Amino acid sequence: MAEDNPPRTAKARRGRPRQAEVARLAGVSQTTVSLVLGGNKQGIALHAETRARVLAAARELGYVPDPAARRLAASRNNLLGVFSFTATFPTAVEHSYYPFLVGVEQEAAAQGFDLVLFTGSSPGGAQADVPGALERVRLADGCLLLGRHAPTAALRRLVEDGYPVVHIGRRDDLSDLAWVGADYVDAGVEVMRRLAALGHRRAVLVREDDDATASIDRERGFRTGLTAAGLAGPSGGGDPVVRAVDPVAEITPDWVRERREEGVTAFVAEETDTGAVWRALLAAVDGAGLSAPDDLSLALLGSPPADLADRPEPTGFDIPRAALGAAAVRVLTALLVGAKADEPLVACAFRAGATAGPPPAAL
Amino acid sequence: MAEDNPPRTAKARRGRPRQAEVARLAGVSQTTVSLVLGGNKQGIALHAETRARVLAAARELGYVPDPAARRLAASRNNLLGVFSFTATFPTAVEHSYYPFLVGVEQEAAAQGFDLVLFTGSSPGGAQADVPGALERVRLADGCLLLGRHAPTAALRRLVEDGYPVVHIGRRDDLSDLAWVGADYVDAGVEVMRRLAALGHRRAVLVREDDDATASIDRERGFRTGLTAAGLAGPSGGGDPVVRAVDPVAEITPDWVRERREEGVTAFVAEETDTGAVWRALLAAVDGAGLSAPDDLSLALLGSPPADLADRPEPTGFDIPRAALGAAAVRVLTALLVGAKADEPLVACAFRAGATAGPPPAAL
DNA sequence: TCGGCTTGCTAATGCGCATTAGCTTCGGAG
DNA sequence: CTCCGAAGCTAATGCGCATTAGCAAGCCGA
Incomplete structure (x- = not known):
């Protein structure tokens, strides 16, 4: 496989100029060229005129440092x-x-x-x-x-x-x-604080049955916020956090009605990969013939799925991805x-x- | 595995492993390591077992070639x-x-x-x-x-x-x-062919007043397709291609009506960065109290702007970006x-x- | 027995640059 | 006159790798 490539076409250039060639033109050593072009951070004494000659030579040849070599050396x-x-x-x-x-x-x-x-x-x-x-x-x-x-x-x-x-x-x-x-926790707390400020007294969170750290944090934010804002769960004494294994099957219109009868006016969902929880919650509320924000309030801990862009924008928070x-x-x-x-x-x-x-x- | 590297702390391995370290582990020379990992394209004889040892050592150390060095050398x-x-x-x-x-x-x-x-x-x-x-x-x-x-x-x-x-x-x-x-030209031709097949006989193209190659190509596609499909421009004999410097000002309901009176039933717009041309065309048609596809046909040479996702999907073509x-x-x-x-x-x-x-x- | 071949490996080199350790000169202090 | 230090420059080295030349055995036929 020894096809020698050195003898290129006459036209094809012999590569970019090296520091050595600049050095020859300027009548100095490669070291000096490197020094001049590199900004001479080590403070080595250099005559101004030498410097000028090198710069002129570099410009004349159109010298550009090879990034690979530079990186190797550095x-x-x-x-x-x-x-x-x-x-x-x-x-x-x-x-x-x-x-x-x-x-x-x-x-x-x-x-x-x-x-x-x-x-x-x-x-x-x-x-x-x-x-x-x-x-x-x-x-x-x-x-x-x-x-x-x-x-x-x-x-x-x-x-x-x-x-x-x-x-x-x-x-x-x-x-x-x-x-x-x-900071899901802090964000969750903020959402609960706002809900409390609006006048809500009882809230529930619907989340996935999943132990991703993000889910855990969001639940923690909800609970912390609930307490901090002086809110409570359903009057029945049930857990304010619902883990839905199958959201569509569990979050039904009836479920919504029951929670309302227990005094819950704010329904919070966590963001999931597919948006399934939020989707189920919306469907259940619709199915119960209710609508937000008039009959109850909805909040989403995260961003809504893209395909629900036409629905009203959920109250909640955005993860600052960028x-x-x-x-x-x-x-x-x-x-x-x-x-x-x-x-x-x-x-x-x-x-x-x-x-x-x-x-x-x-x- | 032996801790015979004199200078280093037992814990801290400095930087990525080099071929030399792989070589030491495998009990061979750096050259051999390079040969093995480089695929040995020069066909140098290598014992299979040596090869295996090198590969094992490389994997054990998590060796990864340095791109800069590789670049420099090869x-x-x-x-x-x-x-x-x-x-x-x-x-x-x-x-x-x-x-x-x-x-x-x-x-x-x-x-x-x-x-x-x-x-x-x-x-x-x-x-x-x-x-x-x-x-x-x-x-x-x-x-x-x-x-x-x-x-x-x-x-x-x-x-x-x-x-x-x-x-x-x-x-x-x-x-x-x-x-x-x-291939804007071909795509434009296809669009015109389809319009002709639907029964249209006269068409116009509205484009930006711009000389981007993409615009030029789209116009060429339009003209080629127009001819190839046996279509014509407005009966008045005007140019079937309109360069709009300010689409909103030029593409008015009246303009649409005039073209229709000249027998034009198909209005084509080119895709632009902002979608201004298409937007103006839609507005003008609306303003004229007309609607597509019943009163006239609209086509867009390219994809619609994202914020018009709720409008009916334009007939036209998509640039296959991926x-x-x-x-x-x-x-x-x-x-x-x-x-x-x-x-x-x-x-x-x-x-x-x-x-x-x-x-x-x-x- | 020896030259020639094959197999299996390694020493040496250089890619283009940055960096370090010198090596000259020259002016001035002693 | 020395001697010293600063000024001004360069030789040498190495970064990590690919590549080339070549070395050391083992094997075979004559």
């Missing part, structure tokens, strides 16, 4: 990795990491880093955890993790090696794993220089929406 | 660059490159390349045209370009150096620049192995939509 890549455990750009928009990436890219650019996208799954769909997949991220100076299904073992290994990793989304299973997350992405980058770059990041929680933005109002006077 | 590193001249992930959805990236990521993954996103312009707007910004892409084996405002000079330089670049979107200003684009991204990757990888790419045009998908039908019998 032993940094200026690359941040983004690893997601599903395709980073899935076709199904609802699972898209796009909003996070908006923030990631902005912050990375601001800090002078480029981004490398790794895909955890192979394209064919036969993505059964390619063994070394996660290891590839070492190519970058540090890496951001997206998605819930990070293989713990592979991850632990990276972390233990001292490789800088930041997980987007709260994550407590690996003690040394840095993460950033949305801000989370940016925060993750900041934590990561802090790790790169050995600093410990401070606050990993990013505040959610309260969304007034149109599904909550004062409770009906009748109740 | 001029390739399995990385494809994506460079855009505005933020790759802009907040404004209409300028989003997301749809392209879907295809780019899929195809790149399929071909075993990872992606480097070069953060071309900073979101803050601070570094409009950092001189060397484009040069950074040389870290990747080849690069995809997105966006219209690529600095021609910097680009020419890359191309002339033989660096593989593919522009997404037709581009003829740089003779040796490879590109992929949507397919374009994938095609761009294929062209790029072809360039990498020195092959010349064949067909840079990707077919658009006809969209039946709901704004076109047979012309009213009265006319």
Whole structure:
């Protein structure tokens, strides 16, 4: 396979000029060229005229440093990795990491880093955890993790090696794993505070039967807010939190009516991947012949599913995805220089929406 | 596994493992490691067991090649660059490159390349045209370009150096620049063919007063299709193509009525960044008290603006953005192995939509 | 017995740059 | 006159890898 490429076409240029060629033109050494063009941060004495000659030569030849060589010599890549455990750009928009990436890219650019996208799954769909997949991220100076299904073992290994990793989304299973997350608790408290301010006295939360940290946090926010705002659950004494295994089957018009009879005027749902809980709640309220915000108030702990864009905007909060992405980058770059990041929680933005109002006077 | 690295703490392994460390673990030379991991394309004899030992050692240490070093030594590193001249992930959805990236990521993954996103312009707007910004892409084996405002000079330089670049979107200003684009001409012809098949005899195209290649191509598609389908322009003999400098001011209800009196039953608009032309046409038709597809037919050469999602779906075609991204990757990888790419045009998908039908019998 | 072949591996080199440790000169203090 | 230090520059080295040349055995036929 020894096809020698040196003898290119006469026209084809012999590559870009090197520092050595600039040096020859300027009558100095390559070292001097590097010094001049590199800004001479080490403060080595250089004659102004020499400097000028080098600069002139560089301009004349159109010299541009080779980024690969520069990075090799400086032993940094200026690359941040983004690893997601599903395709980073899935076709199904609802699972898209796009909003996070908006923030990631902005912050990375601001800090002078480029981004490398790794895909955890192979394209064919036969993505059964390619063994070394996660290891590839070492190519970058540090890496951001997206998605819930990070293989713990592979991850632990990276972390233990001292490789800088930041997980987007709260994550407590690996003690040394840095993460950033949305402050669901605080956001939930705020929502409950608003409901109380509107005059509500009794509320329930419908959530998935799931133990994702995000769900847990949202429930905690609800409960904390409930207490803090002086609210209560149904008068029957039942738990104000309902875990729905099958929302459609459990959150029925009758269920809504029963809760109302127990004095509940505010119904809160948590955001889920599919929006199933919120959807079920809306359907049940409709089915009961009621409507928000007149007959009762609805709130959603999170953002509504995209396909419900035509429905009235839910009262609740938005997860600041872009801000989370940016925060993750900041934590990561802090790790790169050995600093410990401070606050990993990013505040959610309260969304007034149109599904909550004062409770009906009748109740 | 032995802790015989003198200088390091037992705990902290400095940085990623090198080939030299893999070699030590496997009891071979760095050369052998490079051979094994590099696929040994030079066909040097290697014992299968040695190979296995090396692979095992590499896996154990989590070895990943350094892209910069690889690039420096071999001029390739399995990385494809994506460079855009505005933020790759802009907040404004209409300028989003997301749809392209879907295809780019899929195809790149399929071909075993990872992606480097070069953060071309900073979101803050601070570094409009950092001189060397484009040069950074040389870290990747080849690069995809997105966006219209690529600095021609910097680009020419890359191309002339033989660096593989593919522009997404037709581009003829740089003779040796490879590109992929949507086949607007063919798509336009198809739309006109359909209109003719529905019974229309006279049509007009409203377009921006703009010389973007995409606009030119769409107009060409319209004209070609008009002729091919045996259609004509207004009976008055005016040009069937209207360049609207200010669509809102020019495309009025009266204008629509006049064209209809000239026998025009099909009104075609081109897609623009803002959707202004299509919007103006819809407004004018409404204003004239007419409606599509009963009183006349409307077609849109391209996709409707997102905020008009609730309006009836326009008849027309969709630009296959994901397919374009994938095609761009294929062209790029072809360039990498020195092959010349064949067909840079990707077919658009006809969209039946709901704004076109047979012309009213009265006319 | 020996040259020639094959098999299996390694030493050495260089990619383009940044960095460090010098090596000259020259002016001035002693 | 020395001697010293600053000014002004360069040789040498290494970053991590791919690649080339070549070395050491083992084997075979003559």
